Amino acid sequence: MTTTIQVHEQIMWNRLISVVEEQAATLIRTAFCTSVREAGDLSAGVFDAQGRMIAQAVTGTPGHVNSMADSVGHFVAKFGSQGVEPGDVLVTNDPWLGTGHLHDITAVTPVFRAPTGSDVPKLIGYFAATAHVVDIGGRGFGPDAAEVYEEGLCIPLMKLYKRGQVNADLIEIIRNNVREQDQVVGDFFSLAACNDTGRRRLEGMLDEFGIDDLEGLAAFIFTHSERATRERIAALAQGEQRYQMMVDGYESPIQLAVTIKTQGDSLHADFAGTSGPSRFGINVPLTYTRAYACYALKCAIAPEIPNNWASLRPFEITAPENCILNASRPAPVSVRHVLGHLIPDVVLGALQPLCPGIIPAEGASALWNLQMRFVGITDATRAKRSEMLLFNTGGTGARPTLDGLNATAFPSGVHTMSVEVTESIGPIVIWRKDLRQNSGGAGKWRGGLGQTIEISAKDGFQFSVNAMFDRVAYPARGHNGAGNGAAGTVSLDDGTTLRAKGTQTIPAEQRLVLELPGGGGNGPAAERQAQFVLNDVKNGYLSEGQARQQYPHAFTSQG
Secondary structure, eight states: OHHHHHHHHHHHHHHHHHHHHHHHHHHHHHOOSHHHHTTOOEEEEEEETTSOEEEEOSSSOHHHHHHHHHHHHHHHHHHTTTSOOTTOEEEEOOTTTTTSSTTEEEEEEEEEEOOTTOOSOEEEEEEEEEEEOSOOSTTOSSSOOSSGGGSOOOOOSEEEEETTEEOHHHHHHHHTTOSSHHHHHHHHHHHHHHHHHHHHHHHHHHHHHTOSOSHHHHHHHHHHHHHHHHHHHHTSOOEEEEEEEEEOOSSSOEEEEEEEEEETTEEEEEOTTOOOOOSSTTOOOHHHHHHHHHHHHHHHHOTTSOOSHHHHTTEEEEOOTTSTTSOOTTSOOTTTHHHHTTHHHHHHHHTTTTSTTTOOOOOOOSOOOEEEEEEEOSTTTTTOEEEEEEOOOOOOOOOSSSOOOTTOOTTTOOOOOOHHHHHHSSSEEEEEEEEOTTOSOOSSBOOOOOEEEEEEEOTTEEEEEEEEOOSSSSOOOOBTTOOOOOOOEEEETTSOBOOSEEEEEEOTTOOEEEEOOOOOOBSOGGGSOHHHHHHHHHHTSSOHHHHHHHOGGGGTTTO
């Protein structure tokens, strides 16, 4: 009998995951901004009546998913069950109550259902979703602000819809504070639409299985997820492990440091020793630090256990008050992703002794996001302006038994926007986008390659870029005696070096050239199979000169 119940509830669990996948698919299909509909920079999930995440869509980024898992609790604390009604949709982009910066909009929709034999709807849970919008006013998406107040419009925990009626005042405020009005407002509506898809599919599922609420299913999921996660932690060696990593920062280099302590069936990751806050917008609220730290821990320790409130519960994440990974209001946090995406490298580095044979070397990790502002400079184009966002990524670190992945977004998991789509929505020309030769760190297993990108404005336009790039001064380090990946570079096509962070204007007649960093290698280069080296040369991943220098043993039989 017990087995029958568990099988039945496992089927419902799988069905619930398909519900949130359809929720995410609706967001992708209705979103206006390419960062959502092309790159998948989003999250979607279902929560119980207490605001605990039961299931998440696979589509989405760890930074969004895991910080959204905290965010819904803030809505529940403010509104409670008495402060919401059928047809309500709640919303915020508060960095400390949402997902870490103002450009991410989190929408939460309460779900009501009348119990069997009653006509009175009861709150049974929530659907939540997050999306990155192309603009939220202020300075725009970039690191130059001195306070969060300069970074754009902050929407407190409030109602986007009340009893099915849109909050027209809020929409009017948004329209009058952003540059891309239709795209941004459209994405707010997309968030509400995707949550409603989840709600309707959940009601159909509950009807099919003949249950009134999510309490029993949530308890089943939470019990099994937490127990399985704690079993994995308890199997690790007990004690403390440390790792440190220097990264570029803005006005000065930043040290990221973590101490991981395993205690029975729980794990504590503490970022004491990390640098203090920056004057610029690279600071990270703790919710985002927690999101990517937990992601790295789960990848290494319990990757097959579904991500939910209970499977995250055994991990405690702390950082000293007001360090750069625990920034306090009103610190600028617009590009918190730069350091946030580097957190898994630090956490995974500390886990090497605990999880031998699975930890990759350091990678490019932080996305090289391009936030560009195009303006017309001729009589025919002077009235035209356009905001564009383009995601790009370097190479991942080599794995213990495999090369790193080329131009692959880890840990964020976002997709690259296609050149064709990007060029169709604004006055941009992408002249070149190819793998960067010689950028992967040498080793028994080679680091993943970065990429080279050349961009200009179309005739009649000029553009500025809000640079938010890292791994330029401090490249990704190899592990176990391997070489580092190549550092990134930012320049004009005439060779003029540009800054890796901050707003800069690209002259109308010139091109922006980005060389994205490569991932570190893994294991001694002398142990790489000669045929692998020759294949890299044949495929253009390595020049012959570089190959002979890094892997001389591969050419000894050929002269």
